[in-house]
Amino acid sequence: MKRVWILVTIFALVASFTVMAAKFSIYDWWTAGGEKQAITAEINYFHQLYPNIEIAQNPVAGGAGANMHAVIKSLIFAGLPPTTFQVHAGWEMYEYTKAKLLDPITDLWQSEGWTKVFPKEIEELCSYDGKFYAVPMDVHRANMLWYNISIFKKLGLKVPKTFEGLISVMKKIKAAGYIPLAVGDRYQWPAAMVFEEGLLAIAGPKTYDEFFEGKVNYSNPSVKKALEDFRDIMENYVNENHASLTWDQACGLVANGKAAMTIMGDWANGYFMGLGLKANVDYGAVAVPGSQGVYNLVIDAFPVPKGLSKIEKEYAYDWLKTIASVKGQAIFNQIKGSIPARIDVPTTGFNTVQVNNMKELKTDILVSSAVHGSEAPAPFVTAWENALTVVQYHPSMSLEQAVNYLNAVNAQYLTPQNLSH
Numbered sequence: 337m338k339r340v341w342i343l344v345t346i347f348a349l350v351a352s353f354t355v356m357a358a359k360f361s362i363y364d365w366w367t368a369g370g371e372k373q374a375i376t377a378e379i380n381y382f383h384q385l386y387p388n389i390e391i392a393q394n395p396v397a398g399g400a401g402a403n404m405h406a407v408i409k410s411l412i413f414a415g416l417p418p419t420t421f422q423v424h425a426g427w428e429m430y431e432y433t434k435a436k437l438l439d440p441i442t443d444l445w446q447s448e449g450w451t452k453v454f455p456k457e458i459e460e461l462c463s464y465d466g467k468f469y470a471v472p473m474d475v476h477r478a479n480m481l482w483y484n485i486s487i488f489k490k491l492g493l494k495v496p497k498t499f500e501g502l503i504s505v506m507k508k509i510k511a512a513g514y515i516p517l518a519v520g521d522r523y524q525w526p527a528a529m530v531f532e533e534g535l536l537a538i539a540g541p542k543t544y545d546e547f548f549e550g551k552v553n554y555s556n557p558s559v560k561k562a563l564e565d566f567r568d569i570m571e572n573y574v575n576e577n578h579a580s581l582t583w584d585q586a587c588g589l590v591a592n593g594k595a596a597m598t599i600m601g602d603w604a605n606g607y608f609m610g611l612g613l614k615a616n617v618d619y620g621a622v623a624v625p626g627s628q629g630v631y632n633l634v635i636d637a638f639p640v641p642k643g644l645s646k647i648e649k650e651y652a653y654d655w656l657k658t659i660a661s662v663k664g665q666a667i668f669n670q671i672k673g674s675i676p677a678r679i680d681v682p683t684t685g686f687n688t689v690q691v692n693n694m695k696e697l698k699t700d701i702l703v704s705s706a707v708h709g710s711e712a713p714a715p716f717v718t719a720w721e722n723a724l725t726v727v728q729y730h731p732s733m734s735l736e737q738a739v740n741y742l743n744a745v746n747a748q749y750l751t752p753q754n755l756s757h
């Protein structure tokens with residue numbers, strides 16, 4: 337009998353050691369104002385629900401996941417997967433599923449009844465080959481223009497309705513001595529957003545999708561016009577130090593009255609709120625002029641990597657259940673500036689920009705962002721952003737030369753083979 341008790345005690349000690357040794361290790365790239373507070377609030381909520389789980393949060397600066405994914409892939413290959421990590425639903429996630437680096441979580445989607453509360457399009461972006469691999473934490477909107485209300489009032493400007501109108505407004509703002517459009521493309525992607533959102537506004541959602549599917553290229557007149565406008569804006573209407581600033585520093589120029597506008601996803605809403613500014617009082621927000629009626633989706637999701645121990649997998653599931661719950665989605669998104677991915681979260685506690693976006697998500701045409709990982713494969717996105725940087729910094733390149741060069745990049749990366757998944 338004594339022996340049995342010794343064995344039981346040893347077993348309990350080993351088991352408790354395993355529990356103690358296992359940590360909930362989470363990676364994200366939410367390090368700027370607004371987003372940092374949002375993830376902290378969610379992690380605090382998770383801690384309240386599961387006080388015994390030890391949490392190790394690993395933020396990797398860079399925005400849009402610029403630096404984080406290289407870290408994650410190395411960890412998984414080294415057999416040291418984090419418990420979970422931030423990933424954009426769609427192509428960014430497919431890169432992991434194609435390489436068999438994630439565990440399917442269809443069982444959890446079914447037992448939690450999530451197919452009833454997340455919209456179909458979002459469900460599709462979280463699945464691969466008929467199985468679910470991630471849970472959406474938010475819905476962001478990429479095609480948004482943010483503006484400083486007092487500059488607009490002072491200059492007697494109206495918010496433009498077309499992309500052409502936007503460029504005319506930029507001219508007036510420049511003449512009045514303000515920076516028309518703040519950009520912070522130290523990590524390239526915010527400049528690519530100026531092109532992406534311009535493309536959506538000028539060419540419309542159908543051509544936008546066809547462009548990223550490799551069916552049309554820059555020789556298409558409206559895509560060519562978007563390219564021409566992109567080069568014009570980057571050369572004439574943005575802050576001179578744009579290449580040394582980050583997205584949030586660019587938003588800071590709008591907040592402090594140096595710049596009149598910025599094109600950025602609605603994490604900018606979280607940034608402005610974090611500064612104590614009020615939507616529709618201090619800053620205004622509209623769909624990028626010309627893209628009204630279209631919602632360019634950016635979806636942050638969390639998957640379960642392969643190679644977790646049983647207890648780590650349990651922790652990962654606890655996290656996924658937390659972020660997918662009505663309360664979890666409300667806590668995070670109210671601060672983040674985005675809207676819940678669930679359709680049944682009440683609007684209470686969300687600001688006017690968010691309430692409007694919640695309404696428009698239901699009626700707008702949905703597309704998804706290439707810059708933010710959903711619409712196109714990562715190798716293309718990197719090559720495309722690099723190529724846009726080249727044409728941006730070489731204004732001496734004629735439009736025709738730029739078109740030919742960029743068409744060659746698209747042809748190399750947007751092949752049927754690369755686009756199959």
Ligand code: BGC
Pocket residue numbers: 365366368371398399400401476583603634635636708
């Ligand atoms: C993410 C947002 C984040 C933004 C800036 C986007 O790719 O989806 O959640 O706030 O990058 O870091």
